[in-house]
Amino acid sequence: VNAAVAEPRFAHEAMFYRGEAEFLAGLVPFLREGLGRDEAVVVAEPTHRLTVLQEALGDDAGAIEWLDMAEIGANPARIIGVWATALARHAAAGSTVRGVGEPAFAGRRGAELVECRLHEFLLNAAFDDGPGWRLLCPYDVDGLPRAVTQDALLTHPRHSTGAERLASDGYAAGSYRNAFAAALPAPSGSAFRGSYGADDVPATRRTVAQYARSCGLPEERVEVLELAASELATNSIRHGGGSGSLAMWLEPGAVVVEFSDAGRLVDPLTGRLAPSLDQVGGRGLYVVNQLCDLVAVRSSDAGTTVRVTTWM
Amino acid sequence: VVLDLGRIEFMDVAGCRVLARWAAALSARSIPVRLHGASSLVCRMWQLLNLDSMAAVTFTGARV
Numbered sequence: 001v002n003a004a005v006a007e008p009r010f011a012h013e014a015m016f017y018r019g020e021a022e023f024l025a026g027l028v029p030f031l032r033e034g035l036g037r038d039e040a041v042v043v044a045e046p047t048h049r050l051t052v053l054q055e056a057l058g059d060d061a062g063a064i065e066w067l068d069m070a071e072i073g074a075n076p077a078r079i080i081g082v083w084a085t086a087l088a089r090h091a092a093a094g095s096t097v098r099g100v101g102e103p104a105f106a107g108r109r110g111a112e113l114v115e116c117r118l119h120e121f122l123l124n125a126a127f128d129d130g131p132g133w134r135l136l137c138p139y140d141v142d143g144l145p146r147a148v149t150q151d152a153l154l155t156h157p158r159h160s161t162g163a164e165r166l167a168s169d170g171y172a173a174g175s176y177r178n179a180f181a182a183a184l185p186a187p188s189g190s191a192f193r194g195s196y197g198a199d200d201v202p203a204t205r206r207t208v209a210q211y212a213r214s215c216g217l218p219e220e221r222v223e224v225l226e227l228a229a230s231e232l233a234t235n236s237i238r239h240g241g242g243s244g245s246l247a248m249w250l251e252p253g254a255v256v257v258e259f260s261d262a263g264r265l266v267d268p269l270t271g272r273l274a275p276s277l278d279q280v281g282g283r284g285l286y287v288v289n290q291l292c293d294l295v296a297v298r299s300s301d302a303g304t305t306v307r308v309t310t311w312m
Numbered sequence: 313v314v315l316d317l318g319r320i321e322f323m324d325v326a327g328c329r330v331l332a333r334w335a336a337a338l339s340a341r342s343i344p345v346r347l348h349g350a351s352s353l354v355c356r357m358w359q360l361l362n363l364d365s366m367a368a369v370t371f372t373g374a375r376v
Contacts, residue, residue, distance in 0.1 A: 223353050224353065234324070283361060
């Protein structure tokens, strides 16, 4: 065994911090170490954190690739695709990747944080069997609900607090399967419900468009939801046992449209990675993930649910 | 060839792919394809699905 060999696997680590000083103390040396090793260094942080880091790094900031997490990760189901694309690009250039990603940043809505949790689980599924790279995920202990920071111990095999790097006892490889199978919370109020069969795709998308319009969503969002309805109802008919059910309701500040069917989505990464040109299927969900504000997918033996949330 | 999409009320992912395959077949015979009046959502899907690499088409008069 050659001890000098870099970590061969995907090293997915949570970093807990309190305040800007700890944030910088954890990240600046990590980023500089990557630059010193000629790694491709990619940082995905919310806007205000990007500025803080860039100022602290001075001239070194120019060698780092900066992504705005509030933009690329607005729907957390898009983030794995962004990392996969960066990895492929840098691997082609012969570089190892060192990333920083803060998907669960302070100020996000509760429903977004739930999807950030699943995203953090699924990162392990996406990259554990691939080439090695490091991803450090900062968690703002003061700004996030305690349950969110606690759950980071379940989703990251390692974590650090200040100078200490530790293995996470609560982490178990493969536990993303349970997270993907878990039911979504029930609507907080009453919902309009209906069902659709093989001939009902056009009627379903029109019903969804009408509801979205009646909720006061702008026409651009209405069109996106109409497309989502068409793709998701088609998926139910093709892969979900030929039919499905639709539910539509309002949450505070959001319009929610949900498609459920009896099918089982075996691969939890479906729709998260950019489809190849010759790939069979998976495109509809990918497009929905890219275009909609927040998309939650869950699947188990009991069936598949895709919940699309649009912020008002 | 110019295809006028101005009166298409709705097009999904499958529809876009049918168009791209049709455009690819024409491109293979060196016939340039122009899609006129596509909705901004169709243009967006085209880009997300990387259909440009399947068939080189020009978009004109896209609807906003």
